[in-house]
Amino acid sequence: MNIYNQIGKVALGSRLRRLSDQIAEEAFHVYRLYGIDLQPKWFPVFYMLSHGEEKTITTIATEIGHSQPSVSKIVREMIRKGIVVEKKDQTDKRRNIIALSDKGKEMTAKIEDQYKDVNVVIEEVLSQTHSDLWNAIEEWEYLLNQKNLLKRVTERKKERESADVKIIDYEPQYRSVFKSLNEEWISAYFKMEESDYKALDNPDSYILERGGHILVALYKGEPVGVCALIKMENSEYDFELAKMAVSPKAQGKNIGFLIGQAIINKAKVLNASKIYLESNTVLKPAINLYHKLGFQKVVGKITPYERCNIQMELIIE
Structure with missing residues (x-):
């Protein structure tokens, strides 16, 4: 049984690599057939230089979509083979430019017949398929340039794991979790302050009995995240979003966004018009999350x- 048929489309990369390796191996022999001493991996660089232009490694890398170290390695190999030469740029002595050597220029003339024959063969193969592989590759490249595969899989992972997240109202049984999760992140970056102890040691009297709320995020039934909505008196703001914490073992599951969104929805239900929060810019993921939730710096x-160096607000419309 073909293992790729058994595995399915998740093996796309491996299957493309197998096809690529097969084509590259045959391309090696095609070059030999025409008396061209060229490695398949050198071809993009060779083709870029075959029009008579001299280019820097940076320019070549940008135009063929390779990394600069990769192009540097290829150029060094081609120099050893005598196909290209490296020289100082006459207009800027700090830069080195790459050009075809006399040997490389001779190969440019010899390779024209190979181009013609290979192009005909590729067109024949494409005509015998139901799908146009060339156009399909172009479509895939366009889509993955818009959003790469890693980001797509990361989003899908968060979406799937979010289905196992449940946001509930605080209950006395979660008091120790509310404190421990916050102590964990505060102590990791800063020091616990008096205002922290007021809220974490007395969540009922300091938050709930004053008209505030606390939400708890459960992941597969386990409490892994908390967030408070503290009522603000004599202020332009209705509530402060505070004491948001997610267990390190549950990070990357979109829990911060889900509980933040839930606490904002709670404020909306309470007819709040403005929410305030305080943070520190060293907490970059948290700041990015607040921006994603709609908060703006004030x-x-x-x-x-003491640790606060950024203040933000959310205007609820």
């Missing part, structure tokens, strides 16, 4: 926290 607010 200045000039008084804060009880």
Whole structure:
């Protein structure tokens, strides 16, 4: 049984690599058939230089879509074979430019018949298939340039794992979790302050009994995230979003966004118009999350926290 048929489309990369290796192996022999001393992997660089232009390695890398180290390695191999030469740019002595050697220029003339024959053969093969592989590759490259495969799989992973996340209202049984999750991240970056202890040691009197709320995120039934909505008195803001924490073992599952979104929805239900929060720019993932939730930076607010160096607000419409 063909293993790729058994595995299915998740083996796309491996199957394309097998096809690529097969074509590259045959291309090696095709070059020999026409008396061309060229490695298949050198061809993009050779073709770029075959029109008579001299180019820097950076320019070549950009135009053929390879990394600069990869092109540098190929150029060194081609120099050893005498196909290209490296010289100083006459207009800028700090730059080296690459050009075809006399041997390389001779190969340019010899390879024309190979181009013609190979093009005919490729067209014949394409005409015998139901799908146009060339156009399909172009479509795939376009789509993956818009959003690469890693990002697509990451989003899908978060989407799947989000189905196992449940956001619930705080209950007394989660008091220790509310404190421990917050202590964990605060102690990792800063130090616990007096205002932290007020909220974490007394969530009922400091948050809930004053009109605030606490939400808990469960992942497969286990509490892994918390977030509070603290009622603000004598302020232009209705609530402060505070004490958001997600267990390190549950990070990467979109829990921060889900519980943040849920706490904002709670504020909407309570007819809030503006929400405030305080943070520190060293917490880059958190700041990115707040921006994703719709918060914008504000200045000039008084804060009880030493660690606070950024203040943000969300205007609810």
